[in-house]
Amino acid sequence: MSSPFLEAVSLSCERDWRLLFEKLDLSLLPGQMLQVAGPNGSGKTSLLRLLAGLMQPTAGEVRLSGRPLREQRAELARNLLWIGHAAGIKGLLTAEENLAWLCALHRPASREAIWQALAAVGLRGFEDVPCHTLSAGQQRRVALARLYLEAPPLWILDEPFTALDRHGVAQLEAHLSAHCTGGGMVVLTTHHSLTERPAGYHELDLGQRAA
Amino acid sequence: MNWTWFHKLGSPKWFYEIGGRWLPWFGWAAAILLLVGTVWGLAFAPQDYQQGNSFRIIYIHVPAAFLAQSIYVMLAAAGLVGLVWKMKLADVALQQAAPIGAWMSFIALLTGAVWGKPTWGAWWVWDARLTSMLILLFLYFGIIALGQAISNRDSAAKACAVLAIVGVVNIPIIKYSVEWWNTLHQPATFKITEKPAMPAEMWLPLLVMVLGFYCFFAAVLIMRMRLEVLRREARASWAKAEVRALVEKHA
Amino acid sequence: MSNVFALLFRREARLLCRRPAELANPLVFFAIVIALFPLAVGPESQLLQSISPGLVWVAALLAVLLSLDGLFRSDFEDGSLEQWVVSPHPLALLVLAKVLAHWVFSGLALVLLAPLLGLMLGLPASTLPVLLLSLLLGTPVLSLLGAVGAALTVGLKRGGLLLALLILPLYIPVLILGSGALQAALQGLPAAGHLLWLASLTALSVTLTPFAIAAGLTISVGE
Numbered sequence A: 001m002s003s004p005f006l007e008a009v010s011l012s013c014e015r016d017w018r019l020l021f022e023k024l025d026l027s028l029l030p031g032q033m034l035q036v037a038g039p040n041g042s043g044k045t046s047l048l049r050l051l052a053g054l055m056q057p058t059a060g061e062v063r064l065s066g067r068p069l070r071e072q073r074a075e076l077a078r079n080l081l082w083i084g085h086a087a088g089i090k091g092l093l094t095a096e097e098n099l100a101w102l103c104a105l106h107r108p109a110s111r112e113a114i115w116q117a118l119a120a121v122g123l124r125g126f127e128d129v130p131c132h133t134l135s136a137g138q139q140r141r142v143a144l145a146r147l148y149l150e151a152p153p154l155w156i157l158d159e160p161f162t163a164l165d166r167h168g169v170a171q172l173e174a175h176l177s178a179h180c181t182g183g184g185m186v187v188l189t190t191h192h193s194l195t196e197r198p199a200g201y202h203e204l205d206l207g208q209r210a211a
Numbered sequence B: 001m002n003w004t005w006f007h008k009l010g011s012p013k014w015f016y017e018i019g020g021r022w023l024p025w026f027g028w029a030a031a032i033l034l035l036v037g038t039v040w041g042l043a044f045a046p047q048d049y050q051q052g053n054s055f056r057i058i059y060i061h062v063p064a065a066f067l068a069q070s071i072y073v074m075l076a077a078a079g080l081v082g083l084v085w086k087m088k089l090a091d092v093a094l095q096q097a098a099p100i101g102a103w104m105s106f107i108a109l110l111t112g113a114v115w116g117k118p119t120w121g122a123w124w125v126w127d128a129r130l131t132s133m134l135i136l137l138f139l140y141f142g143i144i145a146l147g148q149a150i151s152n153r154d155s156a157a158k159a160c161a162v163l164a165i166v167g168v169v170n171i172p173i174i175k176y177s178v179e180w181w182n183t184l185h186q187p188a189t190f191k192i193t194e195k196p197a198m199p200a201e202m203w204l205p206l207l208v209m210v211l212g213f214y215c216f217f218a219a220v221l222i223m224r225m226r227l228e229v230l231r232r233e234a235r236a237s238w239a240k241a242e243v244r245a246l247v248e249k250h251a
Numbered sequence C: 001m002s003n004v005f006a007l008l009f010r011r012e013a014r015l016l017c018r019r020p021a022e023l024a025n026p027l028v029f030f031a032i033v034i035a036l037f038p039l040a041v042g043p044e045s046q047l048l049q050s051i052s053p054g055l056v057w058v059a060a061l062l063a064v065l066l067s068l069d070g071l072f073r074s075d076f077e078d079g080s081l082e083q084w085v086v087s088p089h090p091l092a093l094l095v096l097a098k099v100l101a102h103w104v105f106s107g108l109a110l111v112l113l114a115p116l117l118g119l120m121l122g123l124p125a126s127t128l129p130v131l132l133l134s135l136l137l138g139t140p141v142l143s144l145l146g147a148v149g150a151a152l153t154v155g156l157k158r159g160g161l162l163l164a165l166l167i168l169p170l171y172i173p174v175l176i177l178g179s180g181a182l183q184a185a186l187q188g189l190p191a192a193g194h195l196l197w198l199a200s201l202t203a204l205s206v207t208l209t210p211f212a213i214a215a216g217l218t219i220s221v222g223e
Helices: A045-053 A074-080 A094-107 A111-120 A137-147 A166-181 A208-211 B002-009 B012-044 B053-085 B088-120 B128-149 B153-185 B202-234 B235-251 C002-016 C020-041 C043-070 C072-076 C080-086 C091-119 C127-153 C161-186 C193-223
Strands: A006-015 A018-028 A032-037 A058-062 A078-082 A155-158 A183-188 A200-206
Touching: A018 A032, A018 A045, A018 A058, A018 C072, A032 A045, A032 A166, A032 A208, A045 A155, A045 A183, A058 A200, A074 A078, A074 C080, A078 A137, A094 A111, A094 A137, A094 C002, A094 C080, A137 A166, A166 A183, A200 A208, A200 B153, A208 C002, B002 C161, B012 B053, B012 B088, B012 B202, B012 B235, B012 C072, B053 B088, B053 B128, B053 B153, B053 B202, B088 B128, B088 B153, B088 B202, B128 B153, B128 C127, B128 C161, B153 C127, B153 C161, C002 C020, C002 C091, C020 C043, C020 C091, C043 C091, C043 C127, C072 C080, C072 C161, C080 C193, C091 C127, C091 C193, C127 C161, C127 C193, C161 C193
Parallel strands: A032 A183, A032 A200, A078 A155, A155 A183
Antiparallel strands: A006 A018, A006 A058
16 A cells, blocks of 8 residues: 555654644645644644645654655655644735735746636736735635645644634635545644535544543 | 763763762872962962063963863863763763863963063953954853853754854964954064973973863863763662762761 | 746745835834934944944944844744744745845845944045945844744744843854954945955855754744
C-alpha cells in the first residue's frame, strides 16, 4: 500500500512548558476531510500549523508522501493552500489586489479568474474597495475566494467559518465537500458540526485524547 | 563515519551523567590553576619596568578578555549546531553561556578601567580594545535580552542563535573599524598589550591564569547546563528520580 | 522568480504610498534630532561644523532604526508572513524585496533630506556630495541589519526598545565609516577609502542578511 499523502507520526507539541498533545498519529488520503475538534487551548491551531510546516514539533514528525516534511518543503509548498486565523489580507489593498498577490505567491491568476472567484463568494461589486472598509465576514470571504481559484489539492484551514453568515457557511461546506469528492484534501478546525460531510470525513477530538 | 556519538552527545540524560563526572575535574583544575596563577603572578612575577606593580592586573584582565571573546564565538558555534542539527543541548549551552560571557566582558572592562587609572591617569579612555570590549558587552546584553523576551523556549534559543551568528560575522568588522577609528582620532601613544616580548616569568603565570579561567568557565557552564537540563526534562522519569535522590541526600 | 520579486516590490510600494504619514515620521524625527543639537550645545558655527559628521550620522541611524520597528509587524499580525513562509518562493528573496521597497521609500528620502540639514549645521557645500554618497551607501546596510532585528522581535508585544538594544551595536562599523568619510571630506582629505569600505559593507549585507532575516521570520512565525 502506498503511503498516505500527509501523515503525522507520534507527534508531540509543547508550548511554554505545557504539553498540548503527545503521541498523536493521523493520516490523510486524497478525498479525505479531517475536522480537528476540541476545546479552546487544546492545540487545534498548533496541530494545523505543524501540518503546514509553520511550526516544528517537540517530538515526532510530519511526513508528506512518506518522507519527512523538512525534506519536502518545495513539494509541500506546491500542494498546500493555508488559510490561518489571520488570512493575510491587507486592509489598505483592494480585494482584487489582495487576491492577485496571494495567488502570485503560488500560481498567478488572471484578472477575470479573480473577479469570478470574488463573485462566487458574493463579493461582486466589491472588487476595488479597500479591504478595511469591508466587514469582518466580507474580509473572510475575500480570503476564502482563493478556494474558488485554481487551487492546490491540500487545504489546511484554521476556523474558516468564523464571521460568515448562515448562507456563507452552507456554501463553504458544500464547496469543501465538493473539493474532497474531487480528490482533494481538507484539514480544518471549527466549533460547529458540519452538516454536509464528504465520504472521506473523519474527526479528531483533541479534547478527548487529553481526557 | 559513525555519527552515533554526535547524536548521543545531544541526549540530555547522557550529558547530565557525563557532565556530572567531568564537573569535579574542571572544578579542581580551575581552583588549582587560579590559585597558582594568582600567587605566582601577584607575588613572584617581576615588576614591569615602566608600569611597576600596576601591570599585575593583566593576570585578571587578559584572561577575562580572552574568555569573553571565545565565549561569543562559542555561542555562535552552539547556535549553528542548534540550528542545523536541531540539537537541543546546543540551545541549552548557548543560553547558559551568554551570562557568563557578559560577566567576563564586564570583569575585563572593570579591570581595564582600574588599570587605566595609573597608566593613562583616567578611569576610562576610548582605547580601541576597551571600546571593542564595551561593544561586546552590549552584544551579550542583546542576546540575553532577546532570550528573556521570547516566552517560547525553542524559539528563544533559535532567535538567540541567529543573533549570535549575525554578531560573530560582525565582530571582526566591528573590531577593525574600531581600531581604525582609534588610530584616526588619537595617535597611538602608549600601547600596553603590544609591547616587545614579555619575559617568561611574566607570561607563564599569565598562561596559567588563562587556562584556569577556561577551566572555571567549563565548570560553571556544566553546572548551569545540568541544572537547565534537569528543568527541561522535568517530565522524564530519570529526571524525577534524580531530583528525588538529590532531595533525599540533602534532607 | 524575479517576477514575484517585482510584484512584491510593487505591492509594498503601493502599501507605503497609501499610508504617507508613516513615511514622513522618520524624516521629521531626523530633522528634529538634528535641530536639538544646536539648542543643546550652543549655536557657535565652528563647534557645530566640527561635530556635524557624527551628528548627522547618529541622527540618520536612529531615524532608520525607528522606521524599522514596524517593518514586519503588520505582515505578522495579518498573517501575510505565514503565506510567505508556506509559499514555494525563497523567503530570503521576498524579504529582500520588502526591505528594498522600504529603503527606497524611507531611506532614500532620508538621504535626500540630509544635505539640507547638513547645510543648516554649517557643513560646506563641497562636503555635501560625500555626505550624500556615504548615506546612500550606508543606509541600505542600516536597513538590512535592522531588518534582522525586526524579524527576530516581530512577535514580541513591545519590541521597539529591544530592537535598538540588539541592533545598535551592529551599526557601529557603518557609523564609524560614514562619519569618518564626512570628517575626512571636512578636513579636505580624500574620502574614497571610507566610501569604498562602506560599499563593500553594502555588498556584504545585501548578500548575507536576507538569509538571517528569513531565518528570523521563520522563527517568529513558528512561535
